[in-house]
Amino acid sequence: MPFTERPSRALYEGPERAAARSYLRNIGFTPDDLRKPVVGVVHSWTGTMPCNLNHRDLAAHACAGLRAIGCTPMEVNTIAISDGITMGTPGMRASLVSRELIADSVELVARGHMFDGIVGIASCDKTVPAMAMGMARVDRPSVLLYGGTILTGRFRGRAVAVHDVFEAIGAHAAGTITDDDLDEIEAAACPGAGACGGQYTANTMAMVMEVLGLSPARVNGIPAVDAGKPSAVAEAAALVETVATKDLRPSRLLTRPAFENAVAAVAASGGSTNAVLHLLALAAEVGVPLTLDDIDRISRRTPLLCDLMPGGTYSAADLHAAGGTMLLVSRLVEGGLVDGSTLTVTGRTLAEEAAAATETAGQQVVSPLGQPFAAEGGLVVLRGNLAPDGAVVKITAHTPRAHTGTARVFDGERAALDAVLGGGVGPGDTVVIRNVGPRGGPGMPEMLQVTSAIVGRGLGETVALVTDGRFSGATRGLMVGHVAPEAAAGGPIGLLRTGDRIVLDADTRTIAVDADLSTRTPPQPSPREFTTGVFAKYAATVGSAAHGATTSPWNGAPA
DSSP, X not given: OOOSOOTTHHHHSSGGGHHHHHHHHTTTOOHHHHHSOEEEEEEOOOTTOSTTTTHHHHHHHHHHHHHHTTOEEEEEEOOOOOHHHHTTSGGGGHHHHHHHHHHHHHHHHHHHTTOSEEEEEEOSTTHHHHHHHHHHHHOSSEEEEEOOBOOOEEETTEEEOHHHHHHHHHHHHHTSSOHXXXXXXXXHSOOSSSBOSSSSHHHHHHHHHXXXXXXOTTTTTSOTTOTTHHHHHHHHHTTHHHHHHTTOOHHHHOOHHHHHHHHHHHHHHTOOTHHHHHHHHHHHHXXXXXXXXXXXXXXXXXXXXXXXXXXXXXXXXXXXXXXXXXXXXXXXXXXTOSOXXXXXXXSSBHHHXXXXXXXXXXXXXXXXXXXXXXXXXXXXXXXXXXXXXXXXXXXXXXXXXXXXXXXXXXXXXXXXXXXXHTTOOOTTEEEEEOSOSTTTTTSOOBOHHHHHHHHHTTOTTTOEEXXXXXXXXXXXXXXXXXXXXXXXXXXXXXXXOTTOEEEEETTTTEEEESSOGGGSOOOOOOOOSOSSHHHHHHHHHBOOGGGTOOBOTTSOOOO
């Protein structure tokens, strides 16, 4: 087995390591097993959500694939937080925090148990980037596999996904649907295992991992309940041998061109704005310079080529059936919009993988290069006196591109949601939710409950939203997040008042308030809710959303 570096030998080789071997001899490991390369199979199984529900089953197949090539797998379980289930509650603050904890735990167990390689299985919004971050830190032969998308549900003859339920909550509050209607769509939207079915954050990040080369082409897109998923995972896990032989560790794959390719894929697919946070964070792990301006520049030159939920028509499973991520990449290669020479864990280049894509006749999910749904991609970075360090909005073919409105300012999500559901927000308003950034939340919760209520009440075309928090990939409409600096760090958003006039314009990349903020006195900071525990540690070490909201003792948050 061609692992040139074998950290596990220090744990299991020689007479002095007899005690270490003794722990393992009677729980299923033979002396011969411990002489082989030891590969950690790390996943995020949890019984709290459908997203990661198949991980233990997939891990068994990954272990079988590793044994077949002469490796010894050791299975490890880390945690996960469901964005969708915790949405709109204090539990939502745990989601982005979990990215750091999961990455830390992957790194810790891989270093502590001195794995020779890693096969990671991830599914939900934060587990995918967290797994990649942990792998990047350890930098041993690694393969990242996606547990798969959920299928769409059926509601009265049409396909539905979880964003339809969130929007139905708003419609219910407006009186346009009944209790029975809401119950019926609630029961239909999530029909089984798998991560949320649109081009939300989980599926966006699954695409990103294929384009970065950390995941093998054509495996991530297979839906969670597809009969072919287990065998594909077993074969993909065995690629760790190729990675070791050809030295395709994360440090060789995660290059500046690879990151630019990933940004282009997100932009072309209309992917989640959370990808901005995660790409910035992963780039920081490997020392690749990547900025908001880079992301905006790449998105400007990249046409929107996919008609995917939530802004479009089709699901992630539909994209897989149409030809998958590599069909989209083949369009981008054709147009010279990505660097096809970057490497992947298969040992082939991105261009070679894209050339092998098979397009399903008559598919309408991915448009031809010359017939885009929009001339530029979905990731737009705004700047102005309201967000001097930048803000992010997802623009699709169906999103309003500009809005000038009256600010309705809320310190926290709950007050904003009550105002929307209670009819206190109307056409021409700009809802502002502040003190929900990385430090202020803490944890930078998503505002999907509010954005969906706006759309559900029929205000999606006439009301905008601005926040120092973030959005679910299921958000649609002119919703601006990641405002930096955040209010808790002294950002201008903390100086806004209800009645201010806010100008948003995707074409000019503008986010501005028509007021002289320099004359205003900053409000007194609220007492800290958490003074101990994980949220206190996170708030003390997290940096700006403009740099990926990463945690570091050098980020300079006040004690």
